[in-house]
Amino acid sequence: MLKSGDWALLVDPKGRRYLLRLKEGGRFGHHVGGVTHEQVMAAGYGGRVRTSKDAWLWVLRPSLEDYVLLMKRGATVTYPKDAAAIVLLLDLAPGERVLEAGSGSGALSLFLARAVGPEGEVVSYERRADFLTRARENVEAWGVQNVTFQHGDLAEAPLEPERFDAVALDLMEPWKVLSAATRALKTGRQLVLYLPNITQVVQAVSAAREEPLLLRRVLEVNHREWDVRPPVAHPHFRQVGHTAFLAHFTKIQPLRGEAAHEEQGQREPERGEGED
Ligand SMILES: C[S@@+](CC[C@H](N)C(=O)[O-])C[C@H]1O[C@@H](n2cnc3c(N)ncnc32)[C@H](O)[C@@H]1O
Secondary structure, X not given: OOOOOOEEEEEOOOOOEEEEEOOOOOEEOOXXXXXXXXXXXXXXXXXXXXXXXXXXXXXXOOOHHHXXXXXXXXXXXXXXXXXXXXXXXHOXXXXXXXXXXXXXXXXXXXXXXXXXXXXOEEEEEEOOHHHHHHHHHHHHHOOOOOEEEXXXXXXXXXXXXXXXXXXXXXXXXXXXXXXXXXXXXXXXXXXXXXXXXXXXXXXXXXXXXXXXXXXXXXXXXXXXXXXXXXXXXXXXXXXXXXXXXXXXXXXXXXXXHHHHHHHHHHHOXXXXXXXX
16 A cells, blocks of 8 residues: 555556656546545555556556656756766675766666765765756655755865765866865775767867776667567657767876876877877
């Protein structure tokens, strides 16, 4: 039995999903007929409800993926498939402390917060007050308490050196905050950038050469969904196309003297590289 304040996901006969926060006296309207929140509470997760027009809706427990895709948005969210990969690349574990910017709608904050658990902490910077409010409301409404939101530009944030176990940046111009973010990261740990355009990746990788950062990988996470309803079985005709690139770096000890020189030499393009 569900109660007032719980979240529920209703799924209609065509697989369309609707997110509900249950409340006494609430009603969900749909073109296949309405249902009361009391009906949904009584059905429970995994059950079904019959609408006023005699159709059935599934009552499911929303996953974090459902929630971030259906919650209210300010800024565009980090897509869940990418957020999951960011958690992997950052090598997060329970109890760790992560630095994030910008908070946007709070979607990536929720994935990071889950990975570090209640003993860990996400510190999330956002320079726009309206987005910060949206992110905070989304995170609180999901019942998560280990995200500390900060209003301000990450480039100007008063961050203690080597305080964070990981850094995740989803913002337009990461090269402007890279020095501050790298300084705050523990040596040997991971920093990931989330960037929709390859031109941004190139600019960020160039900027990272000025920092103690080793480029590990640039990758895309591609999911290809299939429509399997025997005897129908083929890829969906419409797919989520490109979302963003992930650029993964590890913080290294600063190179000194000759080593820095050699490294710089290796980073220059080879003669003839790129020529026909
Ligand atoms: C695409 S949104 C982030 C979405 C977020 N990852 C999510 O999943 O909801 C980018 C955000 O970065 C913020 N931003 C851009 N530059 C920033 C900076 N230097 N410091 C703090 N926030 C910044 C923008 O205001 C915007 O809200």
